[in-house]
Amino acid sequence: NIFSENLLEAYSYCKIICDESGCPCDYKFIDVNSRFEDIIGLSRNEIIDQRASIVFSDLINGTIDWPQIFGDVALNGIDKDFEFFHKYFGIWYHGTVTSPKKGYFITFFVEKSNSKKDIILELDEYYTVIKTITFDEKVLSIPRQEIVGKNLRSIMPDIEDTIISACNKSVMTNKLHSFEYPFFSSTDQKWFRTEVKHFNIKDKSKYIVSISDITDQKRSELEILSKKEELDRFFTVNLDLLCIADIEGNFHRVNTAWSEILGYSVEDLENRNFFDFIHPDDIENTIKEVEKLASQKNVFNFVNRYKCKDGSYKHIEWRSHPYGKFIYAAARDISDQVRSQEQRYLYSTILSILNEPIDMQQSISKILSEIKDYIGADAVGIRLKENGDYPYYFQTGFSTEFLLKENSLLSLNEHGDICRNKDGSISLECTCGLVITGNTDPSNPLFTPYGSAYSNNSFPFLDLPEDEDPRTNPRNKCIHEGYASIALVPIKIEDDIIGILQVNCYEKDMFDLSTVNLLEDIAASIGQALQRKQMESKLNQMYERLEAFHDHSPLLISELTISGKYKRVNKIICDILG
Incomplete structure (x- = not known):
């Protein structure tokens, strides 16, 4: 039982049954192993002590006379090979x-696709081959008769030590042990898997050694490994976002490009659902595109x-x-392109x-x-700019309290008088005053070369020591109001700063x-527009003065065409000529 249960092959031990004339007509099962049960599809209790004609109802009327084949072996002691097709499994x-003795026979069988290149050796305790089983004589590199009775060392010197080691491990653990090894010849390379199991029968050690040709499998594995390594290299070096997902x-x-662009590790993303990362406003459109993919349609240029x-x-x-059910995708981060657009x-x-032909306040x-x-x-x-101060010309979003305190940037003394700088210029307070006066330091990360000031987290400025703060009388009202991100951009007409564009956000x-x-570009355009408006205003004023002079001058003023006709005259001419 120990021997049969540990076999990789299906095993049955049977007694032949003969008719009155002594011809084999049936056989009875004495023992089977679990592998035999799996293949036949019946339990041991349904098989043991039963006639084959009962277990296999079509045995007698089948195309193959199994009792005759097995009976010839049982009665004459001639080993035979056989094949059969399992209809249910195909x-x-x-x-x-x-x-083993007259009137009895033992069968071993395995799936043909797995057995064709197998060699099974039975070894005694001294590692001498007692028996060989193979279903293709060509697999044996040595004739069968030259293997039986020979010591392992003489027939497999290259792997003898490895097999003996596996035999010893099987003795100690009472388990099957296996190993793989390559075999090189001048024209080919093959791989084999060897499985070894120890049995103790009547206080004597025996070993079953099964050697399988796994060359095709190994080559497939190596090909898969090569493709995997190639895919790994492609995934690693590619700058695009590559992914495999399901529908x-x-x-x-x-x-790894995902980590570099989104900040997550590869482990954070794999086995997660990509809908977990998509902007809520884009979910519906993404679902529509995935539905296209589910219907096996390609999706290009979806953002x-x-x-x-x-x-x-x-x-x-x-x-x-x-x-099929998988999506193979390449993507790229176009955030800079979108932002630029x-x-x-x-x-x-x-x-x-x-x-537009509207007044400046409407434009702003x-x-x-x-x-x-x-x-x-x-x-x-x-x-x-207005009379030396810089009040809000137009604003939206600031509270009334904020505007009451922040509308003026003038620095006043305790008497309410305007403070002035050493050069006599009016002193302006806080960061707005620093930007308007052009006293920004481009080497400071707070400022840009254009003279703007911006911060994405203004709150640390509350802890800035007074001797390190470049501002005059920093009010920090924006910070106290909770604005974390603040941008102050100068509005210039040529080199003169005439105001600032201010943008405040609560979020960092x-x-x-x-x-x-x-x-800064927008502020420059506003400056140019204001300059144009100023020039238009001056021209209008000059035109109005010229018109007033024309109409009310005591001098005779007229405009003639080249042919001498009056085109325009002033009032005094009309009065004289009536």
């Missing part, structure tokens, strides 16, 4: 039958937003190909506003509304340098 099985939205594999680990979002453009659009919109109102929406700001405003990290540069 599998061919290959086996051998031998007789349910689960990531199965991503490359949605993915949440980064820091909470920000990136615009991702996709090229996706379905294959949005900034160009905003700038173009503002230029259009500045060229529309411009600030566009800026507020684009940045997601909570408050925006423009201060313009609302500005990057490209956004501040955009605000």
